[in-house]
Amino acid sequence: MKCPICKHGETRPGVATVTLERGGAAVIFRQVPALICDNCGETYHEDDVTRELLEQAEQAVSEGVEVDVRRFRKVA
Incomplete structure (x- = not known):
């Protein structure tokens, strides 16, 4: 798909870090x-x-986490 932000690039599958x-x-x-x-x-x-992502982050915050780094795992 054409990037709606820059209007020049094409999106490609990959992985990213999300904070x-x-x-x-x-x-x-x-x-x-x-x-x-x-x-x-x-x-x-x-x-x-x-x-x-939002569900896992909400769970971490409810458990009292202040800083947590984890590999994303999609729950089946």
């Missing part, structure tokens, strides 16, 4: 499936990946 912060907590996910623009580097995630 989510809330209330003083930071959860960093590595190896997150994404579509990445080959021109500007902007990343896009499928709805199910986004939903899973």
Whole structure:
């Protein structure tokens, strides 16, 4: 797909690092499936990946995590 941000690049499948912060907590996910623009580097995630990221981050914050780095795992 044509990148909606830069309007020049095409997105390609790859993996990205995503950092989510809330209330003083930071959860960093590595190896997150994404579509990445080959021109500007902007990343896009499928709805199910986004939903899973938010659920895992919410769980980490509710467990009292302040900083957490983890490899993304999609729950079946």
